[in-house]
Amino acid sequence: MAATLDQATLDTGPRYHTGTESYTAWHGTKKVRPQIQHLVDKLDPVLRRAIRAILPVWKTTPVPIYHQESGIPPVSLLLEARRIRFAARLKSLDLAHPLAQRTAPTPIVRAVKQSCEVRGGGFKTRLERTALFLSDCPRPTVEGISPDELVVYSDGSQLPGGATGYGYVVHQNSVTVCEGSGRLGPAEVFDAEAVGALEGLGAAVKISDASDNPIVVCLDNLAAATCLRGTASDSSQSAFLKFQVIAAAHGSIHVHWIPGHTDIPGNEQAGSLAKAGCALPEPPDAKPTLAYIRRAWWQGHMPEKYKELKLSATTGCPKELSIPRPALHHLLAARSSHGDFADYHERFNHEGARISCSCGRRKTPDHLFYCRKVGPRHRMRLTPSPAAAINQAIGRDFDKFIQMAKASSFFARICPRH
Structure with missing residues (x-):
């Protein structure tokens, strides 16, 4: 469903979508509503109807829950992701490409009077504004390769306050050759892992006595390691592409995933450097990453009920969609x-609705865990606290909710709808 929607409605997004903000042509000092925003507003109801066909939820379920449980972001975020990918494509084009020539700055003609030059740089087209969305990505060069094998350990870290940093260390013959750390802007640990691996590899290939021996890059984030070796993700795409360019130029660079917190000296050292990088000042020109924007949107639009569940937003297919549809309906109802x-029935004045369980108690989202008709062998221990255990069971460990409801036939026999 998401792939079909992307192709059908978002293919022309990079051509016309100018972002969530737009400014006037003269000096760009006044913020105005984008001209195609009314078209984006028309796409949102279409997307919501498509998500309703996927999720077995009631019509009054809040819209943010639709996007969370289906793994499909809002149209504005989908268009913004397309815009970022198109900007990355513009930066990777050859200088002789027609699009690259159209995004190049207009040269200043000395024969023309300065007073006749376009004031304020002139009005930039959509294509030029998209090209400026990402910074230039110069291709790095390999200076040399060490006679002994080099091992690069990298790691990312994030403090509770949101500060994100990275660290790396290069080992040669079990001896530290060089190390480094840094601070990112608004980003996630995933982005820090990507930048740390890139910076570590860049430091390894710049060692003065380098030779053509293999270089091994080790990190404890499987998702980042997969993107380094294959298709780059939308978030921190520039870092992944730069890493792959260096790897292709070197010809003998291997990426390996290693388990974290297992007393591997290089990994522990990189972790300490990443934490130190979080304490550094934030770069003044840092831009938020796509992963951070997604999490920030979800934190801002998350219903109060979901804040207790501690569920993160994803753009992939959620694991919940693999369970049977009737069970998924009860799980999403308990969450929302x-x-x-x-x-719920009293709020919307549903006459004739059955509001009590067969045990005599009122129907509530957590009644499954307290119903006296659920056998002792099917009950779940509510430790360390009932609220924490229930939130865990209907949140990340939703398998417990599904198994308990199925084993006790709770919704079919004990607490039916009618």
Whole structure:
């Protein structure tokens, strides 16, 4: 469904979409509403109807829950991701390409009077503004290769306050050759892992006595390691592409995943440097990464109920969609509190609705865990606290909720809808 929607409605996005903000042509001092925003507003209801066909949820379920549970971001974020990818393509084009020539700055003609030059740089087209969305990505060069094998350990870290940093260390014959750390702007640990691997590899290939021996890059983030070896993700795409360019130029660079916190000297050293990088000042020209924007959107639009579940947003296919549809309906109802519950029926004045369980208690989202008709062998221990255990069972460990409801036939026999 998401792939079909992307092809059908978002293919022309990079050509016309100018972002969530737009400015006037004269000096660009006044912020105005983008001219195609009304088209984006028309796409949102279409996307929501498509998501409703995927998720077995009630019509009154909040819209942010649609995007969270289906793994499909809002149209504005989908268009922004397309715009970032198109900007990355513009930066990777040959200088002789027609699009690259159209995005190049207009040369200043000395024969023309300065007073006749276009003031303020002139009005930039959509293509030029998209090209300026990302910074230039110069291709790095390999200076030399060490006679002994080099091992690069990299890691990323994030403090509770949101500061994100990276660290790397280069070992040669079990001896530290060089190390480094840095601070990112608004970013996630995933982005720090990518930048740390890139900086570590860049430091390894610049060693003065380098030769053509293999270089091994080790990191404990499987998702980042997969992107380094294959298709780059949308977030921190520039770092992944730069890494792959260096690897292709070198010809003998290997990326390996290693388990974290297993007392591997190089990995522990890189982790300490990453934490030290979080304490550095934030770069003044740092831009937020796509992963950070997605998390920030979800944190800003997350319903109060979901804040207790500590569920993160994803653009992939959520694991919940693999369970049977009736079970998925009860799980999403328990998460959103929009379902066959007493408070819900009373709120919308549903006459004739059954608001009590067969045990005599009112229907609530967590009644499954307290119903006296659920056998002792099917019950779940509510430790360390009932609220934490229930939030875990309907959140990240949703398999416990599904297994408990199925084993006790709770929704079919004990607490049916009618």
